[in-house]
Amino acid sequence: NPYPYYHQGEYTKLPLDAVKKSSFRIGGNYLMNSIEAYNFNLLYKPLPILGVEVTHKKFLERNRETREVLDITSVMANYYRFREKYFTGWWGLGVSHVGNEVNSYGFTYALGIEVYPLKPISFHLSWKESFINKNSIGEFKSQVKYHFKKLALYSGFHRNNVAGEIIKAPVIGLEFSF
Numbered sequence: 001n002p003y004p005y006y007h008q009g010e011y012t013k014l015p016l017d018a019v020k021k022s023s024f025r026i027g028g029n030y031l032m033n034s035i036e037a038y039n040f041n042l043l044y045k046p047l048p049i050l051g052v053e054v055t056h057k058k059f060l061e062r063n064r065e066t067r068e069v070l071d072i073t074s075v076m077a078n079y080y081r082f083r084e085k086y087f088t089g090w091w092g093l094g095v096s097h098v099g100n101e102v103n104s105y106g107f108t109y110a111l112g113i114e115v116y117p118l119k120p121i122s123f124h125l126s127w128k129e130s131f132i133n134k135n136s137i138g139e140f141k142s143q144v145k146y147h148f149k150k151l152a153l154y155s156g157f158h159r160n161n162v163a164g165e166i167i168k169a170p171v172i173g174l175e176f177s178f
Helices: none
Strands: 024-029 035-045 049-064 067-083 087-098 104-118 120-130 135-148 151-162 165-175
Touching: 024 151, 035 067, 035 135, 035 151, 049 087, 067 104, 067 120, 087 120, 120 151, 135 165
Parallel strands: none
Antiparallel strands: 024 035, 024 165, 035 049, 049 067, 067 087, 087 104, 104 120, 120 135, 135 151, 151 165
16 A cells, blocks of 8 residues: 555555555654653565665663763564555564664564554554674564554554663654655
């Protein structure tokens, strides 16, 4: 579909000449905690079954005298195995870079599902884990999205495990599809 709920859900079964072959989604969110996190993501699907996803997350902790920042960037190749009118399921492989003082790369995998039960609402669940310097960085996302044609506003809960430090909090965000 050109955007979620154009017909039903994210994908629809139409004649091949009426189907949009590629899609692009850009978005961002803010995690509300004592350690703030800003997440920006780009998703390009050149084919309905294949996507390239780039995400950048910035963790920011402010103390009275100091300000600590940690940047994590990931590039994933996602395979959209389940593409039905009411749900989409995928898994992906890629690489992550942890910046700042760490400055290391590592292997990343992800899996997720998005359910489209009733227009204009969808539910997103996903897990992504990166292995950097013998440590694990995990991210669990649960979101409820409200779709306005090409724009989606969402809220949810994210849980990040950054080398043993648990950062969990509600998030608010938006996405734009074209």
